[in-house]
Amino acid sequence: xxxxxxxxxxxxxxxxxxxxxxxxxxxxxxxxxxxxxxxxxxxxxxxxxxxxxxxxxxxxxxxxxxxxxxxxxxxxxxxxxxxxxxxxxxxxxxxxxxxxxxxxxxxxxxxxxxxxxxxxxxxxxxxxxxxxxxxxxxxxxxxxxxxxxxxxxxxxxxxxxxxxxxxxxxxxxxxxxxxxxxxxxxxxxxxxxxxxxxxxxxxxxxxxxxxxxxxxxxxxxxxxxxxxxxxxxxxxxxxxxxxxxxxxxxxxxxxxxxxxxxxxxxxxxxxxxxxxxxxxxxxxxxxxxxxxxxxxxxxxxxxxxxxxxxxxxxxxxxxxxxxxxxxxxxxxxxxxxxxxxxxxxxxxxxxxxxxxxxxxxxxxxxxxxxxxxxxxxxxxxxxxxxxxxx
Amino acid sequence: xxxxxxxxxxxxxxxxxxxxxxxxxxxxxxxxxxxxxxxxxxxxxxxxxxxxxxxxxxxxxxxxxxxxxxxxxxxxxxxxxxxxxxxxxxxxxxxxxxxxxxxxxxxxxxxxxxxxxxxxxxxxxxxxxxxxxxxxxxxxxxxxxxxxxxxxxxxxxxxxxxxxxxxxxxxxxxxxxxxxxxxxxxxxxxxxxxxxxxxxxxxxxxxxxxxxxxxxxxxxxxxxxxxxxxxxxxxxxxxxxxxxxxxxxxxxxxxxxxxxxxxxxxxxxxxxxxxxxxxxxxxxxxxxxxxxxxxxxxxxxxxxxxxxxxxxxxxxxxxxxxxxxxxxxxxxxxxxxxxxxxxxxxxxxxxxxxxxxxxxxxxxxxxxxxxxxxx
Numbered sequence: 001x002x003x004x005x006x007x008x009x010x011x012x013x014x015x016x017x018x019x020x021x022x023x024x025x026x027x028x029x030x031x032x033x034x035x036x037x038x039x040x041x042x043x044x045x046x047x048x049x050x051x052x053x054x055x056x057x058x059x060x061x062x063x064x065x066x067x068x069x070x071x072x073x074x075x076x077x078x079x080x081x082x083x084x085x086x087x088x089x090x091x092x093x094x095x096x097x098x099x100x101x102x103x104x105x106x107x108x109x110x111x112x113x114x115x116x117x118x119x120x121x122x123x124x125x126x127x128x129x130x131x132x133x134x135x136x137x138x139x140x141x142x143x144x145x146x147x148x149x150x151x152x153x154x155x156x157x158x159x160x161x162x163x164x165x166x167x168x169x170x171x172x173x174x175x176x177x178x179x180x181x182x183x184x185x186x187x188x189x190x191x192x193x194x195x196x197x198x199x200x201x202x203x204x205x206x207x208x209x210x211x212x213x214x215x216x217x218x219x220x221x222x223x224x225x226x227x228x229x230x231x232x233x234x235x236x237x238x239x240x241x242x243x244x245x246x247x248x249x250x251x252x253x254x255x256x257x258x259x260x261x262x263x264x265x266x267x268x269x270x271x272x273x274x275x276x277x278x279x280x281x282x283x284x285x286x287x288x289x290x291x292x293x294x295x296x297x298x299x300x301x302x303x304x305x306x307x308x309x310x311x312x313x314x315x316x317x318x319x320x321x322x323x324x325x326x327x328x329x330x331x332x333x334x335x336x337x338x339x340x341x342x343x344x345x346x347x348x349x350x351x352x353x354x355x356x357x358x359x360x361x362x363x364x365x366x367x368x369x370x371x372x373x374x375x376x377x378x379x380x381x382x383x384x385x386x387x388x389x390x
Numbered sequence: 391x392x393x394x395x396x397x398x399x400x401x402x403x404x405x406x407x408x409x410x411x412x413x414x415x416x417x418x419x420x421x422x423x424x425x426x427x428x429x430x431x432x433x434x435x436x437x438x439x440x441x442x443x444x445x446x447x448x449x450x451x452x453x454x455x456x457x458x459x460x461x462x463x464x465x466x467x468x469x470x471x472x473x474x475x476x477x478x479x480x481x482x483x484x485x486x487x488x489x490x491x492x493x494x495x496x497x498x499x500x501x502x503x504x505x506x507x508x509x510x511x512x513x514x515x516x517x518x519x520x521x522x523x524x525x526x527x528x529x530x531x532x533x534x535x536x537x538x539x540x541x542x543x544x545x546x547x548x549x550x551x552x553x554x555x556x557x558x559x560x561x562x563x564x565x566x567x568x569x570x571x572x573x574x575x576x577x578x579x580x581x582x583x584x585x586x587x588x589x590x591x592x593x594x595x596x597x598x599x600x601x602x603x604x605x606x607x608x609x610x611x612x613x614x615x616x617x618x619x620x621x622x623x624x625x626x627x628x629x630x631x632x633x634x635x636x637x638x639x640x641x642x643x644x645x646x647x648x649x650x651x652x653x654x655x656x657x658x659x660x661x662x663x664x665x666x667x668x669x670x671x672x673x674x675x676x677x678x679x680x681x682x683x684x685x686x687x688x689x690x691x692x693x694x695x696x697x698x699x700x701x702x703x704x705x706x707x708x709x710x711x712x713x714x715x716x717x718x719x720x721x722x723x724x725x726x727x728x729x730x731x732x733x734x735x736x737x738x739x740x741x742x743x744x745x746x747x748x749x750x751x752x753x754x755x756x757x758x759x760x761x762x763x764x765x
Contacts, residue, residue, distance in 0.1 A: 001392055001393065001396070001459060002391055002392040002686070003683045003686050003687070004391070004690075017763065256762055259756075259759050259761070278749070280759075281703070281751070281756045282752065284755060285703055285704050285755060286704065288700055289675075289676035289677075289680050289704060290676070292679035292680070292683055296393050299391050299392075299393050310675070313671060313672045313675050316668075316672055317672050368661075371664065371668040371669070372661070372668075374668035374671055374672070375658075375661075375664030375668045378668070379644050379664075379667055379668070379671060380644070380648070381644065381647060381656075381659065381663075381667065382655070382656050382658055382659040383659060384659050384661060385659065
């Protein structure tokens with residue numbers, strides 16, 4: 001066992017940290033309340049200039065051939081700086097890495113360098129109004145019209161669709177086949193005629209979308225992977241959102257800010273209840289556990305080891321910690337913890353975290369779905385019998 | 391980074407797992423509990439002959455070499471098997487203190503035997519204290535040695551021990567003195583303190599107990615320097631034992647959930663059971679990495695004071711909860727003493743207090759906090 005980062009990894013961390021000092025304003029949170037999806041194009045361009053968009057891809061696609069551990073370091077530092085990473089994740093992880101995993105050579109050659117240069121950003125469209133956790137119930141229809149597909153349907157909770165140039169959409173190409181077959185994946189130009197976006201504002205304050213597709217023409221060469229066997233690709237894409245991306249950096253930052261605040265209070269002669277420090281110690285301990293678990297997942301991926309749902313373990317743990325840390329911040333501040341805006345202690349961090357923290361319980365698969373994955377793939381428990389088809 | 395045990399560490403793990411599977415079924419756990427010693431000396435000495443009891447002690451001193459990582463491998467496997475022994479007081483605490491501060495004569499007299507398990511030492515320090523604070527004993531210097539006074543509750547490793555290591559503050563002088571008394575039975579009033587599960591403890595009271603000058607182990611020293619690194623390492627070892635217990639609880643509950651049928655299907659196919667076990671799997675993973683990263687840091691000579699407290703804090707809570715979950719997944723049969731789940735439940739809980747209760751670890755963690763990026 002060896003839990004030291006290599007000198008190269010330490011250098012990379014320092015580079016990212018220095019980058020954040022220079023380019024992520026300390027008060028970025030006040031300007032971008034919506035950390036997850038609000039997009040800062042200037043910052044995004046700067047990240048691209050460093051070559052960090054698609055850093056894991058091979059150089060011929062604009063990448064730096066970096067490891068998953070490097071990626072986890074990047075996310076940790078960006079999270080600690082409270083930099084917005086929503087479009088980064090959408091473009092690099094959901095779409096870019098999917099293209100790497102199952103795109104054609106032409107798709108790789110066309111899209112990856114453009115994504116890496118920050119010229120195009122991407123979004124991922126899976127969920128529909130009647131296909132949430134049961135994502136394979138999706139009904140958005142793609143009809144083969146010879147040299148193009150014609151796509152009609154509705155997606156919902158599409159993160160970043162209003163910021164994206166390209167979307168990776170799961171659609172039904174053959175409705176006569178059983179549910180888990182007949183699905184295909186298409187790369188759709190988000191500026192195509194027939195796409196309408198309607199904003200939905202989340203409790204956390206950022207925008208997601210209803211994406212309406214009305215007879216949208218998609219060229220045949222935008223099919224990703226195997227026609228009608230797209231469900232296995234969907235699972236691949238969902239699996240790419242791995243725990244190296246777990247927002248541990250943000251958790252560390254929040255606890256550090258809280259500790260500094262509590263110590264200020266004590267220094268000013270206002271005693272802090274023992275209970276708050278106790279909860280702080282418990283949460284800090286678990287955040288450190290989550291941090292090692294996240295690096296463990298990244299390391300295992302770098303070594304090509306099978307993932308027995310460890311990524312889901314890390315995801316559930318960090319999601320629960322987001323909520324418990326948010327609750328501690330609010331409780332430690334008392335009623336001031338739910339006062340909105342910069343006049344509140346910690347610039348309103350408590351109120352904001354309290355609204356945004358539940359995102360992690362839902363986005364990318366609910367906790368219940370993650371727990372199912374742990375039970376089935378991780379522990380080998382028997383599957384719940386599926387109800388007979390109606 | 392490398393999250394895998396090294397080849398020799400994997401071999402050690404395999405050897406221990408096979409050994410315990412073969413030699414230490416749950417009937418042996420019950421047999422050990424029925425004895426006054428609380429452990430089976432024959433099995434302990436078999437492990438000594440395998441050369442695994444001396445992990446963490448230098449081969450030059452009769453030990454098996456290796457460090458805290460190897461110690462954690464031993465403790466995880468012992469925990470998984472609920473193997474009870476005097477190893478923590480005898481080797482991890484007393485043995486390491488002798489190896490650090492003892493004279494060559496003391497080391498030669500004691501360490502090879504401790505590593506082989508042919509004799510053991512008790513550790514005269516309250517087992518539920520993991521931080522150096524005032525010692526429970528006070529030693530007064532006399533013309534030919536020391537006179538020791540005080541009461542030590544929760545002393546581990548007493549039954550069957552060939553000696554006891556005492557820790558006393560010096561009366562009227564700065565510093566703390568480690569003293570070795572063998573045989574141990576003179577001059578103490580001993581009150582047995584059997585536990586819910588695990589090795590029995592005793593309270594020792596001594597009234598003006600005379601000790602010769604040769605009882606001194608090293609010079610008097612400030613308490614943190616004298617004890618803290620050993621106590622921190624012992625915390626991580628105990629965390630590894632808790633990890634082993636929690637892992638066994640998870641494995642046994644999963645196996646039972648796959649096999650037990652109700653409503654015409656295995657209970658493990660119900661989400662209510664699946665999610666309980668998935669949560670337990672998360673907790674076990676937390677403890678695994680907190681424990682092994684702390685052990686690694688100790689072996690690197692890094693300051694692992696906070697990391698040890700974190701491992702211990704989380705491990706204690708998870709071992710406790712794992713015992714509960716193991717019983718609950720087994721249902722009624724899990725609540726019957728002839729079944730195994732109650733063994734884990736009883737052995738796990740006391741570990742929460744060993745080397746400091748949760749509140750002590752939490753206070754240490756909060757006080758030792760420094761920001762991830764220094765200001």
